[in-house]
């Protein structure tokens with residue numbers, strides 16, 4: 001909970017130094033929240049392999065997450081594809097809200113299908129996931145061949161996270177899962193915190 005403590009400390013500094021919290025100033029974490037209301041602060045905590053699923057054919061070690069500025073993170077990592085993946089591969093996304101590191105429940109009833117992963121990679125649609133995967137060296141292409149793929153300095157902004165409201169939960173998990181030949185080949189978990197600056201300020 002070092003980050004949380006850092007944030008609280010910062011809130012204190014804000015309170016002491018007279019910076020008004022209404023001002024768009026984000027020391028750590030980036031802005032999030034719906035377009036009209038960028039008051040939430042997003043802490044992208046972890047992007048990496050789902051726990052207990054380290055043996056899947058595709059492995060993403062914990063990515064390095066660095067804050068670029070108020071609106072962007074820069075993320076880098078290494079994706080290991082341990083065997084050629086030749087069968088059709090489909091993806092799903094699921095979202096959970098958590099009370100703490102262990103108590104989570106689904107936010108959406110069942111995982112949302114995102115369809116054919118190869119089509120997604122080929123279309124290069126402008127999306128955050130597309131942006132991240134598009135930074136791979138060598139490029140990620142289907143059929144996915146065994147090898148090491150480096151993702152260097154992909155920029156991710158607040159936009160995919162703007163619907164994650166701290167009013168619903170402060171701790172969220174997003175699981176990206178891919179299946180090929182009815183077997184799970186990929187599972188990446190994104191863990192994030194959202195806070196409203198007002199909530200974090202000490203009240204007297």
Ligand SMILES: *[C@@H]1O[C@H](CO)[C@@H](O)[C@H](O)[C@H]1NC(C)=O
Nearest residue numbers: 068069070071072073155157
């Ligand atoms: C933050 O950094 C990104 C990437 O360098 C840039 O596109 C964006 O304009 C910057 N935003 C602000 C508010 O400086």
Ligand SMILES: *[C@@H]1O[C@H](CO)[C@@H](O)[C@H](O)[C@H]1NC(C)=O
Nearest residue numbers: 083084085086143144145146
């Ligand atoms: C994996 O695919 C590559 C490229 O198509 C091929 O050269 C290699 O022999 C394949 N490996 C296996 C184990 O099938």
Ligand SMILES: *[C@@H]1O[C@H](CO)[C@@H](O)[C@H](O)[C@H]1NC(C)=O
Nearest residue numbers: 098099100101102103104105
């Ligand atoms: C998480 O919250 C649940 C329910 O509030 C509690 O029983 C459990 O001990 C908590 N776990 C941790 C690791 O704090």
Ligand SMILES: *[C@@H]1O[C@H](CO)[C@@H](O)[C@H](O)[C@H]1NC(C)=O
Nearest residue numbers: 034037165166167168196198
């Ligand atoms: C979230 O809660 C705050 C304070 O309780 C409230 O002002 C705000 O309107 C709520 N936002 C949404 C999107 O419900």
